[in-house]
Structures are given as structure tokens and as C-alpha cells.
Amino acid sequence: MKIARYTIFVTIVVLAIVLSSAHTEKPVWGFYGHKKINRMAVFALPQEMIGFYKKNIEYITEHAVDADKRRYATKYEAVRHYIDIDHWGKIPFLEVPRQFNDALMKYGQLQLIDLITLDTTNLSLNTVVNEEDRFDPSIAIMNGDQVWHSMKTVAFENFFKAHFKTQYYEDEWIVEGQVYDEIFETDKFASGNKVLRFVDQFSHQGILPYHLESM
Structure with missing residues (x-):
């Protein structure tokens, strides 16, 4: 055989x-x-x-x-047929997350959008690990070299999954500022004229076999 x-x-x-x-x-x-x-x-x-x-x-x-x-059925289908994983690293690709949500968050772009001026501010996600909570890390959302907001990593992961990932088949992934403030008990969006947008910069390189997870 x-x-x-x-x-x-x-x-x-x-x-x-x-x-x-x-x-x-x-x-x-x-x-x-x-x-x-x-x-x-x-x-x-x-x-x-x-x-x-x-x-x-x-x-x-x-x-x-x-x-x-x-693969021509919808614009979302073709990326399910391949992955250009060498775009993200080298064999054995240890730096590439094994979970789809983690890959989307790592390579995507979080943005703060002003609805009046249309100004866009790119925010970055930095993992913060302290000795006392090394098994329960935090994530810092950075605006340049300034911490815009911080929280436990699991809290942001749950927020991302519930409010951004559910928009995967939409043209834009937008979360209203009021929703963010209510979830994290902040006043970051008290002015009412800003929203968060997440730009998927991972999927266009292919999502096989990530799409086999529950979407």
C-alpha cells in the first residue's frame, strides 16, 4: 500500500x-x-x-x-483554498498563532475613527506580562508610545470575538464607542463622535486551515 x-x-x-x-x-x-x-x-x-x-x-x-x-461563489471563499504562511514567518512558523482569533488580532490593525473629522489613529496591541501575573497577562492598547487603555488579555479577546469577529463577512468591522465604554466601564468615547474599527490584514494571505474552526 x-x-x-x-x-x-x-x-x-x-x-x-x-x-x-x-x-x-x-x-x-x-x-x-x-x-x-x-x-x-x-x-x-x-x-x-x-x-x-x-x-x-x-x-x-x-x-x-x-x-x-x-472559490468564485463569494469574495470570501477564495482565501479558504490556500495560505501563504511564509508571508508571516519561517519554518516551523512558531510565531504564527494556531488559533484564528489570535492570528487576526496579531496581524490586524485596530483604529480609532473620528466621525466628524474622519481622522484615523492606528492603535497597537502590546502584551504585558508581569512576574506576579505571568499566567494572567494584560494587554495594553497603545496610541504611539502612550497607553490608551489596558485590560486583561482574556477580556480583550472576548471583546474581539463578540464584537469584531462576528462582523467577519462585513466590509468594515466597526464597534460603537458607547459599546466599548459600557463593556470596559470607561469614558473613552464620552464625546460620542468616535468609533473603533478593526482592519483584517491577515485573511488576504489565505486562511486555510483556520476556516475549519467554527466561524
Whole structure:
């Protein structure tokens, strides 16, 4: 069985190389490549399996592109099909969070928006770990080199999940200032003319396999 799997793998790799170099002027992968690979892979199966798959070879060939067809269904679908993880670091990518919310928060941008002047202030999130509470860290929201607000990390994570992440399929992720003040018992937005916006700067590099978590 190991030999069979190896044979299939080698077949797919060879086909990929051949197909990608078949057109010297404009290399094309496209639907044709996916269909061809599925079809040829059937003939690399061991004798015990080839009978069933050969009977269904047309179905296997035609449905090879189902995933690619789906990626055009909405503007949010394509990023579910890949991740350019090397954009975020190097193997073994220890710095890349394993949880989707953590990745969104780490690489995204929190902004303070003035609704009257439309001025935008970028805020940064800094983790603060003290010896006495190293197992219960805090997060400092920074405006430049000044602390704008601080809280326990778990409190901000819960806020992010409940009020920003729920807007994942919206064009903008906005939280009214009054909501923030009520949750964290502050008067940061007492003037009533400011909101918080979070800009997702992570998803455009792909979210596979993060999207397999509950969204």
C-alpha cells in the first residue's frame, strides 16, 4: 500500500510538472490540469482499487474542479483554498498563532475613527506580562508610545470575538464607542463622535486551515 501511495504521489508530481511546462509562452494550470491529474491518478491505483475508480472515472474527472468553481461563489471563499504562511514567518512558523482569533488580532490593525473629522489613529496591541501575573497577562492598547487603555488579555479577546469577529463577512468591522465604554466601564468615547474599527490584514494571505474552526 505504501508503494501504491508513493506511485500516486509521483504520478501527480510528474503530471504537474509536465502540464505547467507544456505551454512555454503562457504556462497554464486551470481546470484542465486538475481534471487530467484526477483521471491519470486512477490508472496508478493498485489492482484492488482500480476497478471501482475506473468505473467512475468520468465522475472523478469532471468533479476535480468543484473546489475551484466554489472559490468564485463569494469574495470570501477564495482565501479558504490556500495560505501563504511564509508571508508571516519561517519554518516551523512558531510565531504564527494556531488559533484564528489570535492570528487576526496579531496581524490586524485596530483604529480609532473620528466621525466628524474622519481622522484615523492606528492603535497597537502590546502584551504585558508581569512576574506576579505571568499566567494572567494584560494587554495594553497603545496610541504611539502612550497607553490608551489596558485590560486583561482574556477580556480583550472576548471583546474581539463578540464584537469584531462576528462582523467577519462585513466590509468594515466597526464597534460603537458607547459599546466599548459600557463593556470596559470607561469614558473613552464620552464625546460620542468616535468609533473603533478593526482592519483584517491577515485573511488576504489565505486562511486555510483556520476556516475549519467554527466561524
